[in-house]
Amino acid sequence: MADERVPRSVLPGVRHEGGGVLKLYLDCDTGVDDAVALAYLLASPVDLVGIGTCNGNTSAVQAARNTLGLLQLADKSDIPVAIGEGAFGRGAATVHGDNGVGGVVLPSGGAADPRSAVELLKDLARAHSGELHILITGPCTNVAQALSEMPEISGMVASVTVMGGAVRIPGNVTPRSEANIHDDPAAAAAVLGAGWPVTLVPLDVTMQHRLSVADQAALRAGGTLLHEAVADMLSTYFDFYEPELGVREVPVHDAVAAGVAVGELTPSDAPQLALRVDLEGALSEDASAPSSVRAVLALDRPAGPVILRRILGLA
Numbered sequence: 001m002a003d004e005r006v007p008r009s010v011l012p013g014v015r016h017e018g019g020g021v022l023k024l025y026l027d028c029d030t031g032v033d034d035a036v037a038l039a040y041l042l043a044s045p046v047d048l049v050g051i052g053t054c055n056g057n058t059s060a061v062q063a064a065r066n067t068l069g070l071l072q073l074a075d076k077s078d079i080p081v082a083i084g085e086g087a088f089g090r091g092a093a094t095v096h097g098d099n100g101v102g103g104v105v106l107p108s109g110g111a112a113d114p115r116s117a118v119e120l121l122k123d124l125a126r127a128h129s130g131e132l133h134i135l136i137t138g139p140c141t142n143v144a145q146a147l148s149e150m151p152e153i154s155g156m157v158a159s160v161t162v163m164g165g166a167v168r169i170p171g172n173v174t175p176r177s178e179a180n181i182h183d184d185p186a187a188a189a190a191v192l193g194a195g196w197p198v199t200l201v202p203l204d205v206t207m208q209h210r211l212s213v214a215d216q217a218a219l220r221a222g223g224t225l226l227h228e229a230v231a232d233m234l235s236t237y238f239d240f241y242e243p244e245l246g247v248r249e250v251p252v253h254d255a256v257a258a259g260v261a262v263g264e265l266t267p268s269d270a271p272q273l274a275l276r277v278d279l280e281g282a283l284s285e286d287a288s289a290p291s292s293v294r295a296v297l298a299l300d301r302p303a304g305p306v307i308l309r310r311i312l313g314l315a
Helices: 032-042 060-073 117-127 141-149 151-155 179-183 185-192 213-220 225-245 253-262 303-311
Strands: 022-028 046-053 081-083 132-136 157-163 198-201 210-212 249-251 267-269 272-277 283-285 291-295
Touching: 022 032, 022 117, 022 253, 032 046, 032 060, 032 225, 032 249, 032 253, 032 303, 046 060, 046 117, 060 081, 060 225, 081 117, 117 132, 117 141, 117 151, 132 253, 141 151, 141 185, 151 157, 157 185, 157 253, 179 185, 185 198, 185 272, 185 291, 198 253, 210 213, 210 303, 213 225, 213 303, 225 249, 253 303
Parallel strands: 022 046, 022 132, 046 081, 132 157, 157 198, 198 291
Antiparallel strands: 210 249, 272 283, 272 291
């Protein structure tokens, strides 16, 4: 398929239709790059109305602890954080550390919301019908369960942005599958095929946009406890990626997806693709597939500096 130039206003999820502040629900498995994405979102002009956690990089329970701790460091403990359900799978301790955030000790952050992540999402969809945008930076488990329990939610949500998949490059779990889609393929298939506007931000683009050791130093000097914590947890990420990339840099997959979701990062190549999800989480382009998603394959500028400046409050 030929490259398709897509102006910012065409992509779903870029700007609130009414012109107001974008209302966003984040569903995450808070590992290192989720933490970078959360720091980015907290510094962005969006209304983060709720966060659900799922099993992925770490358990949903640990992901909630990590999220609550990060919110406390940012003085944003009023944002509800709800824990997802389901059995914990393989995890990713070699990538994200035993606690998901590179072994960095975060404050306790208070209690999680008494609702499940699925119940929180359904409540938010009702409260902000037609206005709520969803960003998924982990497996699609919670959002798929919400679809199953409340099918009408697909008509109530303005857009869904998913960090996941490998469309035209190799995966990072198997030669064809990426971790988020691989961890719950059935959930990914349900979310991609639900009929709501979906933007997929796969490894094809996220692997090309990175933070460096110099960026880590800039974060550590950022002046807040949140900056320092995020900088510290990047060390584990650097240790994992350096042998693979041959340079001490890290792709910040989830922060790239966050930038696309809020409209600060503009795709330069984002074709509409019919994608099929197989039982191992591999994506294939198939004209008969039930899902049609906007797949972001390239951005119009390097994402790392944009993400760093936003987190540091310089944007």
